[in-house]
Amino acid sequence: MEKKDIIQSFKDSLFTGLIALALFGPIVGLRTASKGEGLFITPQWGVVFLLVGLCILGRFLINLNSVRKTEITSFSKFTSKFSAITEDKAKHFAITAILFAVVFPFLPFTDRYFMDVAIMILTYIMLGWGLNIVVGLAGLLDLGYVAFYAVGAYSYALIATTFGWSFWICLPLAGLFAAFFGILLGFPVLRLRGDYLAIVTLGFGEIIRIILINWYEVTNGPDGITGIPRPSFFGLPFKRSPDEGETSFHLFFNLEYSTMHRIIFLYYLILVLALITNYFTLKIRKLPVGRAWEALREDEIACKSLGVNPTNTKLTAFAIGAMFGGFAGSFFATRQAFISPESFTFIESAIIVAIVVLGGMGSQTGVVLASIFLIGITEMFRDLEQYRMIAFGGAMVLIMVFKPKGILANRKPTILMHGDKK
Amino acid sequence: MSNLLSVENLTMKFGGLTAIDDLSFDAKNNQITSIIGPNGAGKTTVFNCLTGFYKPTNGQMFLHKENSKISLRKYTDFKIAYVAKVARTFQNIRLFPAMSVLENLLVAQHNELMVASGYSLFGLLNLKSYRDKEQLAVDKAKYWLDIIGLTHRADDNAGDLPYGDQRKLEIVRAMCIEPRLLCLDEPAAGLNPKESAELNKLLKFIKTEKQTGILLIEHDMSVVMGISDHVVVLNYGKKIFEGTADQTKNSKEVIEAYLGVDE
Amino acid sequence: MEYFIQQLVNGITLGSIYGLIAIGYTMVYGIIGMINFAHGDIFMIGAFVALISFIIFGLTGVALPIILLLVLLIAMLFTACYGWTVEKLAYKPLRGSFRLAPLISALGMSIVLQNYVQVAQGARVKPMQPLISGGLEFFKNSEFIVTVSYLQIFIVILTIILMGIFTYLITKTDLGRAQRACEQDRTMTALLGINVDRTISITFIIGSSLASVAGMMFVLYYGVIDFYIGFLAGIKAFTAAVLGGIGSLPGAMLGGLLIGLIETFWAGYVSLEYKDVAAFSVLIVVLIFFPTGFLGKPDIEKV
Numbered sequence: 006m007e008k009k010d011i012i013q014s015f016k017d018s019l020f021t022g023l024i025a026l027a028l029f030g031p032i033v034g035l036r037t038a039s040k041g042e043g044l045f046i047t048p049q050w051g052v053v054f055l056l057v058g059l060c061i062l063g064r065f066l067i068n069l070n071s072v073r074k075t076e077i078t079s080f081s082k083f084t085s086k087f088s089a090i091t092e093d094k095a096k097h098f099a100i101t102a103i104l105f106a107v108v109f110p111f112l113p114f115t116d117r118y119f120m121d122v123a124i125m126i127l128t129y130i131m132l133g134w135g136l137n138i139v140v141g142l143a144g145l146l147d148l149g150y151v152a153f154y155a156v157g158a159y160s161y162a163l164i165a166t167t168f169g170w171s172f173w174i175c176l177p178l179a180g181l182f183a184a185f186f187g188i189l190l191g192f193p194v195l196r197l198r199g200d201y202l203a204i205v206t207l208g209f210g211e212i213i214r215i216i217l218i219n220w221y222e223v224t225n226g227p228d229g230i231t232g233i234p235r236p237s238f239f240g241l242p243f244k245r246s247p248d249e250g251e252t253s254f255h256l257f258f259n260l261e262y263s264t265m266h267r268i269i270f271l272y273y274l275i276l277v278l279a280l281i282t283n284y285f286t287l288k289i290r291k292l293p294v295g296r297a298w299e300a301l302r303e304d305e306i307a308c309k310s311l312g313v314n315p316t317n318t319k320l321t322a323f324a325i326g327a328m329f330g331g332f333a334g335s336f337f338a339t340r341q342a343f344i345s346p347e348s349f350t351f352i353e354s355a356i357i358v359a360i361v362v363l364g365g366m367g368s369q370t371g372v373v374l375a376s377i378f379l380i381g382i383t384e385m386f387r388d389l390e391q392y393r394m395i396a397f398g399g400a401m402v403l404i405m406v407f408k409p410k411g412i413l414a415n416r417k418p419t420i421l422m423h424g425d426k427k
Numbered sequence: 428m429s430n431l432l433s434v435e436n437l438t439m440k441f442g443g444l445t446a447i448d449d450l451s452f453d454a455k456n457n458q459i460t461s462i463i464g465p466n467g468a469g470k471t472t473v474f475n476c477l478t479g480f481y482k483p484t485n486g487q488m489f490l491h492k493e494n495s496k497i498s499l500r501k502y503t504d505f506k507i508a509y510v511a512k513v514a515r516t517f518q519n520i521r522l523f524p525a526m527s528v529l530e531n532l533l534v535a536q537h538n539e540l541m542v543a544s545g546y547s548l549f550g551l552l553n554l555k556s557y558r559d560k561e562q563l564a565v566d567k568a569k570y571w572l573d574i575i576g577l578t579h580r581a582d583d584n585a586g587d588l589p590y591g592d593q594r595k596l597e598i599v600r601a602m603c604i605e606p607r608l609l610c611l612d613e614p615a616a617g618l619n620p621k622e623s624a625e626l627n628k629l630l631k632f633i634k635t636e637k638q639t640g641i642l643l644i645e646h647d648m649s650v651v652m653g654i655s656d657h658v659v660v661l662n663y664g665k666k667i668f669e670g671t672a673d674q675t676k677n678s679k680e681v682i683e684a685y686l687g688v689d690e
Numbered sequence: 691m692e693y694f695i696q697q698l699v700n701g702i703t704l705g706s707i708y709g710l711i712a713i714g715y716t717m718v719y720g721i722i723g724m725i726n727f728a729h730g731d732i733f734m735i736g737a738f739v740a741l742i743s744f745i746i747f748g749l750t751g752v753a754l755p756i757i758l759l760l761v762l763l764i765a766m767l768f769t770a771c772y773g774w775t776v777e778k779l780a781y782k783p784l785r786g787s788f789r790l791a792p793l794i795s796a797l798g799m800s801i802v803l804q805n806y807v808q809v810a811q812g813a814r815v816k817p818m819q820p821l822i823s824g825g826l827e828f829f830k831n832s833e834f835i836v837t838v839s840y841l842q843i844f845i846v847i848l849t850i851i852l853m854g855i856f857t858y859l860i861t862k863t864d865l866g867r868a869q870r871a872c873e874q875d876r877t878m879t880a881l882l883g884i885n886v887d888r889t890i891s892i893t894f895i896i897g898s899s900l901a902s903v904a905g906m907m908f909v910l911y912y913g914v915i916d917f918y919i920g921f922l923a924g925i926k927a928f929t930a931a932v933l934g935g936i937g938s939l940p941g942a943m944l945g946g947l948l949i950g951l952i953e954t955f956w957a958g959y960v961s962l963e964y965k966d967v968a969a970f971s972v973l974i975v976v977l978i979f980f981p982t983g984f985l986g987k988p989d990i991e992k993v
């Protein structure tokens with residue numbers, strides 16, 4: 006009995022190895038490289054054998070312990086323990102995290118690089134929170150979210166460079182513009198079934214990008230828009246030597262000039278924007294429209310039978326999500342002072358979706374953790390960019406297989422009849 | 428008693444299949460009208476036409492108000508519940524399983540609450556007028572939960588309730604839209620005798636206290652015969668009999684339809 | 691007029707390629723009701739396998755027709771392994787999971803495949819010398835000479851042959867019957883003693899093989915590939931599948947042809963820059979106004 010099992014799993018592992026050989030053999034083992042005028046093959050059998058060996062071994066171990074089942078249960082046990090902890094401590098966690106975020110720029114080890122990474126993470130957190138309304142709450146898989154990010158960035162850039170208005174006027178305008186775009190795109194497509202919707206939004210994302218590349222008169226094509234005004238501290242620019250009749254930030258506050266001022270300001274700006282997004286989402290989730298979003302995600306037909314208008318309800322989710330995407334885009338534009346279509350590719354949409362999905366759809370904390378994990382940690386390994394994307398994709402598959410509701414999926418009712426019992 | 432619903436020459440075809448064939452019947456206010464028939468007779472399809480999920484191939488459906496009548500054909504899906512106030516349940520329960528029992532009942536009051544929340548604006552500002560309206564909605568939910576005895580589970584996920592309770596919850600959720608006509612698709616399916624008896628009580632309560640007309644699809648004859656005022660029998664999409672419960676019990680056509688004809 | 695005919699020829703060639711990919715989408719959709727987002731990347735892998743084999747056989751000096759045949763078989767074999775593995779790893783465990791799960795998993799798989807090939811083969815574009823050159827010329831006396839290259843003829847004929855074999859497989863064999871049964875009702879099919887898992891696996895294998903043929907054609911036709919070609923080609927083929935009526939096999943081929951024609955004519959007459967916008971717009975318009983496509987079954991949601 007025992008022996009038969011082992012032989013069986015041994016055979017099985019060898020079969021896995023064979024498949025692995027077929028998979029990795031040509032693609033990994035025979036690397037094409039151009040030399041001179043043609044393509045040549047550089048064999049890389051070492052890597053292939055390593056990979057195949059790993060597959061055989063992995064499969065054998067899995068069979069041996071029939072780890073699969075125990076693994077799934079232990080994995081879900083672990084994650085639910087994790088969710089339970091964060092659920093209990095949610096408030097503490099949130100307060101600690103916010104406090105940490107507030108003092109972060111003044112911590113002794115924080116340097117320019119850390120600040121840049123932190124700003125980037127916060128941008129993704131904001132995008133994740135924005136998309137969470139659409140994907141997590143309303144259950145609409147939007148694969149073209151980057152389009153709204155782009156619309157926000159470009160409208161901010163265009164308004165700011167043409168009219169020279171200040172950041173605080175351009176930001177809401179850009180957000181509104183993105184929301185308007187969301188309605189425009191959403192209206193015809195939100196009737197579609199979930200999977201079609203995903204593809205259509207992806208299509209819209211690509212169309213917008215192609216238009217940005219080709220509509221030279223307005224967008225300046227692939228070269229993008231340069232010279233986007235930097236934000237000022239309520240009218241005080243961050244400049245070493247201000248123009249005549251102008252006071253700059255460091256002069257006003259009697260500080261030594263430092264480029265870090267602007268960075269720190271940007272950091273707080275995105276922090277505030279992100280927190281507003283979060284606050285808004287938490288609030289609106291408890292309103293009728295928020296409940297209707299979640300109800301639609303659960304069962305659209307039942308919603309219709311109760312008189313909930315699915316199209317309008319989805320449209321609000323889409324528009325609000327788009328608006329926050331637009332805000333984030335404005336911030337991106339003002340931070341970079343330069344934007345081009347290159348920043349708004351499909352892969353950005355995919356990353357934001359990954360953040361929402363991995364965090365646990367609908368979970369605000371999940372988005373934070375997923376952003377820190379996906380953007381922050383992998384940022385440290387910038388050189389391994391493509392490996393990082395493999396890990397992203399792989400993680401998405403694994404999460405769907407083992408924990409489809411996301412790592413931190415613990416929904417709390419939006420309203421309680423009996424109050425908090427715990 | 429006055430007519431609430433009249434269905435006239437309703438026909439529904441799916442490609443070559445005629446699921447409902449020239450069906451006409453009336454349902455009265457404050458009565459329970461049962462639609463019975465063997466599997467595949469077209470009962471659920473009648474509901475789907477009434478509640479706007481299918482567009483009938485032919486025929487008319489009218490809901491009578493005091494002095495006017497509205498044609499249900501004019502409304503599609505969500506407007507049937509919103510405007511015409513026709514509510515329904517489903518043969519396979521359709522709750523919002525990951526939402527709490529209370530939330531399920533609040534979604535049913537979505538439209539009033541939307542107005543009360545100023546389309547979210549007042550709600551975001553946390554105005555008192557909205558909070559009061561929300562409290563009223565919760566009270567209404569509590570009222571219904573008290574009736575079906577589920578108040579203690581109000582904060583649990585609807586999907587975690589036992590089957591029988593889910594059925595009852597779905598019915599009171601439909602009641603939360605304050606319907607004029609309530610369509611129930613096999614509410615007793617999967618219930619044990621005790622739960623069936625409770626269901627009978629609930630339906631009678633709705634009929635008498637809430638002044639709501641009920642259209643009931645049911646296979647469980649103890650339920651049908653116990654509470655129906657009027658019975659419509661369908662077979663292969665055609666109406667083969669119509670009458671009171673007692674008349675139906677003794678009708679030759681009905682027995683033949685259910686048991687087959689001896690050659 | 692001559693220009694029109696030239697565009698027509700080019701469009702049909704391109705349409706054959708899209709059609710072959712579209713079949714994979716439509717078959718998988720028919721049988722398990724999901725959009726296999728990674729299918730475009732399977733096509734891309736097929737193109738890479740074909741490219742690698744062309745290079746290897748190019749060194750041996752075997753006659754061209756034999757090379758073509760060998761490469762065809764090799765590409766089909768290895769790419770089928772990818773299709774099979776993707777299904778086993780990323781989709782099979784998700785049957786019965788929530789609505790968006792397979793789609794997200796497929797998206798993840800697509801990202802994995804793309805970046806995996808980028809790591810393994812490098813990010814640069816891979817050019818290949820044309821293998822099949824020359825062609826027939828028509829309207830020699832007019833201003834615009836219409837060329838039908840031998841390659842185009844090869845592509846179209848190969849497509850027709852494959853479609854023939856494939857139609858036979860689906861309509862006349864047990865496998866095809868099992869497949870159609872699974873489309874109707876998977877549980878019932880399983881109860882009747884048909885191995886549903888195997889049928890689904892075979893569906894993926896067939897879909898991937900056809901995509902790999904499309905990949906080989908793509909290498910030959912454009913002479914240059916990179917790890918990113920699967921994205922656009924995948925979307926266009928998906929559009930083709932929807933346009934023809936998703937779930938319908940002749941529909942996929944018809945849709946492929948139409949998309950190929952639309953794209954070439956758009957590029958030829960309207961605007962080259964916006965040629966991809968044409969495909970996306972068709973996709974959106976079709977899904978909104980015409981979701982059952984030309985040959986699809988009407989889809990009334992059962993309540």
Ligand SMILES: Nc1ncnc2c1ncn2[C@@H]1O[C@H](COP(=O)(O)OP(=O)(O)OP(=O)(O)O)[C@@H](O)[C@H]1O
Pocket residue numbers: 441444446464465466467468469470471472473518990991992993
């Ligand atoms: N959307 C649809 N598309 C095609 N055929 C349908 C559709 N909906 C219902 N039908 C067919 O119409 C007929 C009547 O179905 P219906 O569901 O109304 O029966 P029923 O009386 O409710 O049966 P049961 O007692 O089993 O619930 C059946 O043959 C069914 O297959």
Ligand SMILES: [Mg+2]
Pocket residue numbers: 470471472518
């Ligand atoms: Mg029924």
